[in-house]
Amino acid sequence: MDNQTTWQKIWAWIDYRGRREGGIGFILMRLTAIGLVVYLLLHLTMLTNLARGPEAWDGFIHLVEHPFFILADAVLIFGLLYHAINGIRVGILGLGWGSRLQAPLFWGAFALTVILTVAAVAAIVSIG
Amino acid sequence: MSLHALIIGAGSTGTAVAHDLALRGFRVTVVERGEIASETTGRNHGLLHSGGRYAMTDPEAAQECAEENALMRKLMPDLLERNDGLFVAINEEDLTYRERFLEGCARAGIPAQELTPKQALELEPHLNPKLLTAIRVPDGVFDPFHFSMAFLATAKLNGAVVYTYTEVIDFVWSGRSITGVKVLDRRTKKESVLGADLVINAAGPWGGEIGQMAGIKHIAMVPTAGIMVAVHRRWSKRIINRLNRPGDGDIIVPQRRNSVIGTTSWVVQDPDQIPVPPEQIKQMLDCGTLLVPAFATAPLRGVSAAARPLLDKTVGGGKVEGRELTRGFDCFNHAADGAEGLFSILGGKTTTSRAMAEKLGDIVGRVTGVTTPCRTKEVPLATYRAFYRS
């Protein structure tokens, strides 16, 4: 629409009302994309701690041993897996294949994401 | 300075009149209280008549349909499905009309080709296999909204201005002359006045209401409702007609991936809300099943009703006498009814809207001294999408 504000354009992307599988899948792709970019920046920032010597790095590791970060890890893994697996779905659909199956494919992608996330978190917790 | 013609109503009549008058050099304004072609015209069956339907009962109408059909194929070829139609005899009684039908078509100049049942079933496999004969005529299919939009788009390219959601609430007078209309814009709820040199009442079933606003007690039109029933699947490529006298539920029109059977006929007082008599739905489906047995089990897609503005021949008044007007519609100059500058065009059918507009345009031209002849037979219609270019 002409004269749209930036907020209106952003809202158009995340307005979930009336949306079904494909639309929800799209919104989650945007959100996980932003989340992964934010994570990447955080990750790189945290890694600079390596350049600051053992004290800084150990301090950082001590912080992330807190259980809260297991949850954060789970969210990160979910986001990464969702974006990757649904990304394959989007890639296939984007070339014009499987459009009639797009909704079951979304559920399949989502289910696979959940299963693999649970498996990954279970692995992390059992090692810890 | 060109004369300003204001047209009330943007159905098939109003849009065709807009096109005709714009080509004659009038400055044209169209006011429509709703969406373009949203009422009677919208619920039109979409059959571009070959004239076969009237071949036995009304030869003049049949011939006019045949002429307009050929013209429309030339003026808007892309907006028509030019797949012909079949008149199908299902029983012995239907078959008794066979000769009269073929004679009537020959007299009216309608190409008619009789097929054996086997040939008909090859062309249309979903026809009732018990059919006794089928006669092929050049019927066509159109979508009524786009049909009207093509006329209006062309008029707009020639300078016409269109106001939708703009309802006429009164006339503006100077003595016994109408000099304009008072309108209510539904978007802003504001009233305003539109001046005009002449006003054309093309309001279809609401023609009576408009006439009353001008103090004309009795407009020669009777709102006559009919229903259409649409089912899933395009069961025929062509129009399927029942070979018999014109009656209820005797036409099936394919519209994209659906099939529409119609129609019925009963007089209504209020064209604004016509409840569908439930027994008519079953009646239409039964009629459809006789022609195409799949109608018995095809899922229902929609049922609609609309009022046609049928001419009431019992009313006299300002009727323009002594013209070669085709039966089925009439033009009225209401100067004789105390409303100079107001004209009504009542009755008619969408297939012949161009011809209707031509006749009205000729009358209006004579009265106002605008001598430009009608050009709608020569000027091809623009794409309906052109309406949105500005």
Added chain:
Amino acid sequence: MRTLKLRILRGSPTLGRQYQTFTVTLPDEANIIDGVEQIFGHQDHSLMFRHACHHASCGLCGARVNGRERLMCITPVSEFPDGATVTLEPLRNFPWVGDLAVDVKPLLQKMDMVGLPYSREDELADSPEPGNRFEDCIECGLCMSACPVVGSSTKYLGPAPLAGLARLIQEPREVDFSKACALGKSPHGVWRCHSAMECTEVCPSDVDPSQAIGWLRRFYTFKKK
């Protein structure tokens, strides 16, 4: 018969917006458009809405029914329980005219740029004779309303125009499609689609724009039909 409460967004850019609820009683075989007509005819003559054919050929009566893009004429009232409230709002991503009516100019201008002819070869019927029939796309705008990319960009061509372009390339009918083809390849063409798939889901007319966009991508990439 059943009774429904139609909660309709009223107003216009000049009048502001508010929801107004009407009660209608309809036969079970009716569709939502019949309820809207009943309100217009008997309760509130100022209600603005678009409609014409009532059998999903004209493409005019698109609206959001409980948030979802539907054609009101083929949304059966039997989908809703007796006494339910059904919310009706105009389509997204079109300029609002008033009440349920929107201005479809943005879509029709793009369809005009693409130039898809209105009719195509008839491959649906069983008879051996070729014929023509109208294209499936009724230009109703449901896909444009449901597409989140159209929501954020007026320049993106959108599902219906791109599907129209695909059909045009598949069946040119003496139309020179080189300009339209260039539009499809442009930054506002097929590569802006992100496969939200809502267009295919809401289309009432079997067009499947997402599949068409994918076909166009393969066409542009591999340059063969």
